[in-house]
Amino acid sequence: MIPSLEELHQIGAAQQPTYPDQAAVDAAVARLRTLPPLVFAGECDELKDKIAAASRGEAFILQGGDCAETFVDATADNTRNKLRVLLQMAVVLTYAASVPVVKIGRLAGQYAKPRSSDTETRDGVTLPAYRGDAVNGYDFTPESRIPDPQRLLEVYHASASTLNLVRAFTTGGYADLRQVHAWNSEFVRSSPVGARYEAMGKEIDRALTFMKAIGADPDEFHRVDFYSSHEALLMEYEHALTRIDSRTDDPYNVSGHFVWIGERTRQLDGAHVEYFRHIRNPIGCKLGPTATADDALALARKLNPDNEPGRLTFITRFGAGKIRDGLPSLVEKVTAEGVDVAWICDPMHGNTFEASNGYKTRRFEDVLDEVQGFFDVHRSLGTVPAGILVENTGDDVTEIIGGGEELSEQGLAHRYESVVDPRLNRVQSLEMAFLVAEMLRKS
Template sequence: MSLSIDPVFHSADAASPRIEDHHGLDRWRELAPKQQPTYLDEAEVERVRSELSSVPPLIFAGEADLLKKRIADASRGEAFLLAGGDCAETFADATADKIRNRVRTVLQMAAVLTYGASMPVVKMGRMAGQFAKPRSSDEETRDGVTLPSYRGDIVNEHAFTPEARAHDPRRLLQAYHVSSSTLNLIRAFTQGGFADLRLVHEWNRGFLANNPNYHRYEQLAKEIDRALKFMDACGVDFEALRSVEFFAAHEALLLEYERALTRIDSRTGKPYDVSGHYLWIGERTRDIDGAHVDFLSRVSNPIGIKLGPNADPDTVLRLAEKLDPEGEPGRLSFITRMGAGVIRDRLPELLRTVAPQLPHVAWVCDPMHGNTITSATGYKTRRFEDVMDEVTGFFESHREAGTVPAGLHVELTGDDVTEVLGGSNEIDEEGLRRRYLTLVDPRLNHDQSLEMAFLVAEQLSAGS
């Protein structure tokens, strides 16, 4: 299964030297890649590149193929893809408690969706690799001092000093090792009994009990308990409930890292990027003739493409042809990030034009990135009502176009942060000060994540 070491999954050669470039994997270097670090010590870069090229894979090629099958199910409306996790992981937060809380939040959301919509949920974490973030400016100025922008822990540190903001290639290795330990913990949580559906009540322990979504979830957990007791009385074998499939995803932004962690699969002879099961290309780097699209067109993982409000049908079709010329089910996902104010205007026409030509592609909603604002108190934030409205608009657009809403992709944390305005706890402008912990983009907290899951379950039920 995913994230387990199964002998039927053949890894690419774990200790092989750097791959001879028979697949054009280095052509991206000729294409002026965007959003890349500026390293000053090329000898150190080469040393890191060489070491990363020989480390064991983080995932196995067969696991990526399994995920393709699951995404193909979602594209047909036979499952629903749920991807959630940090906007940008940090090395310091790769602790057992924080990883457990993120996994637990995704499991709870999946339980709500599975029970509420009677549909399998493909569970995916923005975890074990989401260390890099694209930035709108290469530099940041504070009090007259200008330094390089923080680009995520895989590039530099957040502290505003020249030493911290220097681009350090050694952090690529640190990202690999933190990803490895994170995946080990995820395996333990999802394969060792923690994810057993019979513990659906236990997942709620430690979270705030003074909000409506806690009690709403507890009521759902009681209904699941009753269903499980009925099945137990009927003699059902519950061993399959002890573990779940859980896949790792991140934006494939730093091409040195992704290239060094690409291996040739011993079963098929095809290259796989073994840094994660699922990789996506962001809105800033999806240039049809650009480096990121070229590189990811050459690896065999399932791939996502972020589509903003200005994505036009011709460009989307050309991207599909470049990244998925064989029309392989589950290979390609379009992750729309339109904004609540425009999704009902832009998405239906895109669906009507593109979806009939690409029926095998999964359409996924990112309701976060199109709804970012700056609060009156100066915080980068989002309004929960806008995020929820984009989710509703996503489902409405698919109903209008007669297409399948295949998934949800959200920035969330399992911690009690106060980064997104609104929700049942009514976080206000002043409330943002309490626990605003993100270093880049605001995330839904645990309670807001559950509230979203209930809304999505209602939308899925309404469309069934």
């Protein structure tokens, strides 16, 4: 039996907002409990099987999307652009790895963010920190920063509209393999680093031409399976969207197919771990440089006591300078204990710094180096690098410096749109895909 919301708060839930009106919170939660599921239990089970395949090296996971979604950007154009770049990346990775790529969007629910401080101070004025559109507003005013439980309902409706668009795009011809590859051909032609990837682009062209010549036209060429994910941070929202599956009588979180516990909320005796151990979705847990092998084993025993394949994913976020030293002991001990887990690399969060002009940014080369370190560790241990999780957008922004476009800190002041963490833009995302493809070929 899943604990009640009250029991979870008694245990202690980290990174929760302080709402000024409990009656309004109760009303929002009660309304959420009556709304239809955003995803279905059967879809979650399908994804669990695919993650299990990735943990065995029979597939590769590509997870990507916004650091923090915003209501104003939950539009058809933005959703299409995010989906487009992930599909483009997936084509390159599929060809390189010669295995299916499991496509998971960091979208339709990624509206809440943990923060290092409960407050923010500007020019002597202190207000509650911005915790994502699910909690409060980004504008630095007292009215905007008051946590508002009505926003939880807005999260639901924005996520529902996003998922409707994704389903229409992925089954309605937009995800056709030949069309997606044509977009990649355009990238190879026009990108300043495109020449480097021309050979692989031509190989994919030849493969598609061969398939057409022999009359092969499987359904998989025209549609894709696409799954949603987010950090399940806010107890009120996640608990209200937990339902009992009529087939099995098991609880599922129906706000997303794959949900994860963040680095700041993975306390073994905390409310998030307690909640997650009861739901039947495939779940993830972030592990940063402070995590020990014993921490990983304790989390695995609690979150996946039956050692079910595909159930648990460890998402590592060490930073480029720490992954080669910090990751091996975790992977070695977890593997030696026979724990069934998929390992995914988050090369974003450990590589963030403040630029000279005050913008939070990352270097493309650091992001890439962490992925390379992730592959190097698994290759040396004979274990499986199951996937990557990136923060990216399909838009033409400048939030991460470096890469083939040689984006500089000066550009941050002109094309920075993220409200929390910096993201790879479309060109950087595709450059990353081609470079990771080379790693996959060697692994």
